[in-house]
Amino acid sequence: MQSLEPADNRFYWVKLSAKQWRDRAFFCLVIVLITMSLPNLATFTNVPSLAIGFGATLLTADVLERLHKIPLSVTLLSLAIPMGIVASTIGLVSIFSSFSSGPANVQAVSIATSIMLLTTYYGLILCVIGYSLNKNDDSYFKPSSVGLKTFLLLISLNYGLIFWGIFQNGNPIVFLSVKPLLLVIGLTVLFHFARAEEKGLAENIADASIASIILSIMIGLVMLYSSFGADPSYEYMGVNQFTELANYANYGLFYGCSLYVFSFLLSLYTNEFQKINFKLKNWHMIEAFSFYVFMTLAAPSLFELV
Numbered sequence: 001m002q003s004l005e006p007a008d009n010r011f012y013w014v015k016l017s018a019k020q021w022r023d024r025a026f027f028c029l030v031i032v033l034i035t036m037s038l039p040n041l042a043t044f045t046n047v048p049s050l051a052i053g054f055g056a057t058l059l060t061a062d063v064l065e066r067l068h069k070i071p072l073s074v075t076l077l078s079l080a081i082p083m084g085i086v087a088s089t090i091g092l093v094s095i096f097s098s099f100s101s102g103p104a105n106v107q108a109v110s111i112a113t114s115i116m117l118l119t120t121y122y123g124l125i126l127c128v129i130g131y132s133l134n135k136n137d138d139s140y141f142k143p144s145s146v147g148l149k150t151f152l153l154l155i156s157l158n159y160g161l162i163f164w165g166i167f168q169n170g171n172p173i174v175f176l177s178v179k180p181l182l183l184v185i186g187l188t189v190l191f192h193f194a195r196a197e198e199k200g201l202a203e204n205i206a207d208a209s210i211a212s213i214i215l216s217i218m219i220g221l222v223m224l225y226s227s228f229g230a231d232p233s234y235e236y237m238g239v240n241q242f243t244e245l246a247n248y249a250n251y252g253l254f255y256g257c258s259l260y261v262f263s264f265l266l267s268l269y270t271n272e273f274q275k276i277n278f279k280l281k282n283w284h285m286i287e288a289f290s291f292y293v294f295m296t297l298a299a300p301s302l303f304e305l306v
Contacts (some may be wrong), residue, residue, distance in 0.1 A: 016066070020072070023072050024072075026132070026133065027072075027129055027133075030125075030128070030132070046091075046115065046119070048087070048165045048169070049115065049118060049119040049122060051164070052086060052090070052119075052161050052162060052165050053080075053119050053122035053123055053126075057075070057076065057123075057126055058126075060079060060158060061075035061076055061079070063157075064146070064154075067146070067150055068144070068146055068150070068268075070143050070268075071133070073129075073130045073132075073133040073134040074134075076126045076127065076130030077127060077130040077278070077279050077282070078264055078278040079261065080122075080124075080125075080127050081127060081282040082257045082260045082282065083158070083257075084120045084121075084124070084126075085120060085253060085285065085289055086162060086257045086258055086261065087119040087122070088117075088120055088253075089253045089254035090162070090165045090166060090169060090175075090254065092253075093169075093174060093175055093250045093254055094169035095111065095115070096243040099239060099240060099243035127282075143273060145268065145271035148269070151266075151268070154265050155262075155265060158261055158265070159258075162258065175251075175254065177247070177251040179248070180252045183212055183215060183252065184208075184209070184252065187212045187215075188204070188205055188212070188259065191204045191207055191208035191211070192205070192208075200267075200270055200272040200275065201266065201270060201272075202263045202267035202272040203267070203272055203276050205259060205260075205266065206260055206264070206267075206276055206281060207281075208259070209256045210284055210288075212255070212256045212259075213252055213253055213256035213257065213260075213285065213288050214288050215252070216249055216251065216252020217249045217252060217288055219248055219249070219252070220245065220250075220252070221295050221296075223248060224245045224295075227245060249292055249296075253289065257285070260281075260285070263276075
């Protein structure tokens with residue numbers, strides 16, 4: 001089992017070892033390979049999504065490896081998927097909100113759907129690279145807690161890019177929805193209240209965020225499917241009503257995944273990381289997100305309504 005000496009709050013910006021440079025070279029080769037295999041590079045390029053889904057995760061991984069010798073693969077496998085979904089929901093909330101107040105067409109729906117899938121695709125690429133770099137001893141890796149300065153740096157880095165993505169998409173007020181936010185905050189408080197003696201704060205936040213994501217998706221889908229056929233003017237429902245109802249799930253995903261990212265960073269500060277199986281929880285998150293995508297794109301789908 002690998003362990004590290006306790007780190008204080010000062011930065012030790014160390015040089016990379018030969019192995020760490022090899023990992024980065026392998027990363028670049030995978031990116032080049034995937035880029036060359038794409039039918040159309042422009043279709044798979046979205047700058048805000050790249051900045052949040054790719055940039056934040058890679059910078060966090062680099063900082064943790066340099067300052068605390070946390071392997072690149074550990075951070076990629078823990079952080080890539082939630083940051084990818086956060087980037088996805090930023091685009092979805094913005095576009096679905098615009099649909100609710102104005103006309104929609106097939107092209108606009110196509111853009112929304114591609115963003116939904118593309119940003120998660122970025123996260124999956126990082127996970128593939130993380131699994132490729134993952135060594136057997138990484139599973140037993142037990143990092144020492146990061147210092148307060150490192151924790152605040154990583155918070156500023158990740159959430160700074162998230163807020164940048166929000167402001168890039170126009171009016172930040174559209175990202176505030178009281179009821180989904182109440183669900184996420186309320187579950188987090190109640191989870192910690194019920195389990196504070198048995199589990200740490202970071203683990204309680206991680207579990208509450210997963211629970212809130214699943215519940216918000218189910219609430220949104222129940223509202224959506226219970227409204228089909230209610231308006232005699234449409235065979236199913238109007239596109240504006242569809243996006244308004246489905247947006248509940250988008251908000252829940254955005255708040256829940258943002259909180260999940262915080263739980264990962266907090267676990268490094270509170271020394272709970274080894275107790276939380278982030279890789280397993282990430283798969284629960286992917287399953288929930290995939291279910292949401294299927295239920296909103298399966299017939300009667302948004303494409304059939306416009």
